[in-house]
Amino acid sequence: MGLAGGLAKRASPANPVESAAMTTAQKIEDGSALIGVVALGYVGLPLLRSFWDAGFRVIGFDVDPEKVRMLKAGENYLKHLGDDFVSRMSGSDRFEVTDDFSRLGEADAVMVCVPTPLGSHQEPDLSFVEHAADDIAKTLRAGQLIVLESTTYPGTTREIVLPRLQTGRLRCGEDFFLAYSPEREDPGRKNHSTQTIPKLVGGIDETSGELAVALYRKAIKQVIPVSSAEVAESAKILENVYRAVNIALVNEMKVILTKMGIDPWEVIDAAATKPFGFQAFYPGPGLGGHCIPIDPFYLTWKAREVGQPTRFIELAGQVNHQMPDYVVQRTLLALNDQGKSIHGARVLVLGLAYKPDVDDVRESPSFTLIEHLTELGAQVDYHDPHVPATHKMRQHDLKMVSIDLSPEILSGYDCVLIATHHSVYDWEMIGRHAKLIVDTRGVMRGVAGKTGRIVTA
Numbered sequence: 001m002g003l004a005g006g007l008a009k010r011a012s013p014a015n016p017v018e019s020a021a022m023t024t025a026q027k028i029e030d031g032s033a034l035i036g037v038v039a040l041g042y043v044g045l046p047l048l049r050s051f052w053d054a055g056f057r058v059i060g061f062d063v064d065p066e067k068v069r070m071l072k073a074g075e076n077y078l079k080h081l082g083d084d085f086v087s088r089m090s091g092s093d094r095f096e097v098t099d100d101f102s103r104l105g106e107a108d109a110v111m112v113c114v115p116t117p118l119g120s121h122q123e124p125d126l127s128f129v130e131h132a133a134d135d136i137a138k139t140l141r142a143g144q145l146i147v148l149e150s151t152t153y154p155g156t157t158r159e160i161v162l163p164r165l166q167t168g169r170l171r172c173g174e175d176f177f178l179a180y181s182p183e184r185e186d187p188g189r190k191n192h193s194t195q196t197i198p199k200l201v202g203g204i205d206e207t208s209g210e211l212a213v214a215l216y217r218k219a220i221k222q223v224i225p226v227s228s229a230e231v232a233e234s235a236k237i238l239e240n241v242y243r244a245v246n247i248a249l250v251n252e253m254k255v256i257l258t259k260m261g262i263d264p265w266e267v268i269d270a271a272a273t274k275p276f277g278f279q280a281f282y283p284g285p286g287l288g289g290h291c292i293p294i295d296p297f298y299l300t301w302k303a304r305e306v307g308q309p310t311r312f313i314e315l316a317g318q319v320n321h322q323m324p325d326y327v328v329q330r331t332l333l334a335l336n337d338q339g340k341s342i343h344g345a346r347v348l349v350l351g352l353a354y355k356p357d358v359d360d361v362r363e364s365p366s367f368t369l370i371e372h373l374t375e376l377g378a379q380v381d382y383h384d385p386h387v388p389a390t391h392k393m394r395q396h397d398l399k400m401v402s403i404d405l406s407p408e409i410l411s412g413y414d415c416v417l418i419a420t421h422h423s424v425y426d427w428e429m430i431g432r433h434a435k436l437i438v439d440t441r442g443v444m445r446g447v448a449g450k451t452g453r454i455v456t457a
Helices: 003-010 017-029 044-053 065-072 084-090 101-106 127-139 156-165 206-216 229-259 266-271 295-305 311-321 322-339 366-374 407-411 426-431
Strands: 035-038 057-061 095-098 111-112 147-148 177-180 199-203 223-225 345-349 379-383 415-418 436-439 453-456
Touching: 003 017, 003 206, 035 044, 035 101, 035 127, 044 057, 044 084, 057 101, 065 084, 065 095, 065 322, 101 127, 101 229, 111 127, 127 156, 127 229, 147 156, 156 177, 156 223, 156 229, 177 206, 177 229, 199 206, 199 229, 206 223, 229 266, 229 295, 295 311, 311 322, 322 366, 322 415, 322 436, 322 453, 345 366, 407 426
Parallel strands: 035 057, 035 111, 057 095, 111 147, 147 177, 199 223, 345 379, 345 415, 415 436, 436 453
Antiparallel strands: 177 199
């Protein structure tokens, strides 16, 4: 029995089931529902494609007219997804994109995938979520299912989104439906996709949760219902806090072991031979990506509201955020040992993206490294095969372009700082021609033919 049949069976004079839920359930079951996705970035665009692959009609919404233009033309601005990721959809009559948010009412289900950054004082900035909810509220109609996917603190869906939607005669759980399902995207990962990553779903009420679960099961291989939106919100925060804390641990171990003259990467690899009780995390120049540097602070902010300190999480944040300073200090000392002042030194940063083999620069520590080195008087360039030029961001505007990379160019720099270990880099060539290498990723270990000095950081 499908969900629509189950809702009808549960209906009774004492427990009426609104026709809105049954209509929405039927559209989900027969595949006639129109699926809307708000914000077509690293989360929204793959989600849109997943429902298109499942046979649904889809409509994407984005405030950036250039993104809308590119998608209509079949062009993909997220290169890690592949050249044909958009072109296959663009020629279909089941695919549409627009920057006209007055059309939100056309969709039977709307997934909200907007950013959730931090403010200037490390406080949650929910302005994008609020604006999206306000836009949806303007055209909200009976039968619509709204799902928030943006990572946020527990209670956001119920306390922030619900009041914005439930301002008129329509009531949640009866006329419209609201749930939370956290995104779990990992740009560049090859062994999982949006369709294969298990999906958590929690509703504001029972019917909302059931409808959202039924919808996601049409496009995602494994959907895991939880008892509430708050449980789903908390689970996503826990996932990212777990990673942030463990990365902080290995970053601190890196500093300690390096001081002792011990290779931290070899130590981690040795510990990882234990088949239970240990999961390997690796140090780096700082945290990057939209999730790990930001999401733990959403929880610390919410915890203060209930009078609960988050000492462990905040300490991990401090350790991770100090890593760029540590790398700069190691670079300064390495140059000094070579008889070279940081002021006037030519430094080449390899890798602007926050992780290998993608063009994602969100919260990348490379930006902080470049800014700190420049403030100290260094002449800094960067090379990244995936990021040909920088663009203005919320906190950075480097106005830089990626330089070419060759043996002759490498030899002209006083220091090469490895920030991102893209697989296309020829580490042997770099090791042969760079005078000084500051390695934040442990990639130069065991590389043959090294002639310059290697310093870990």
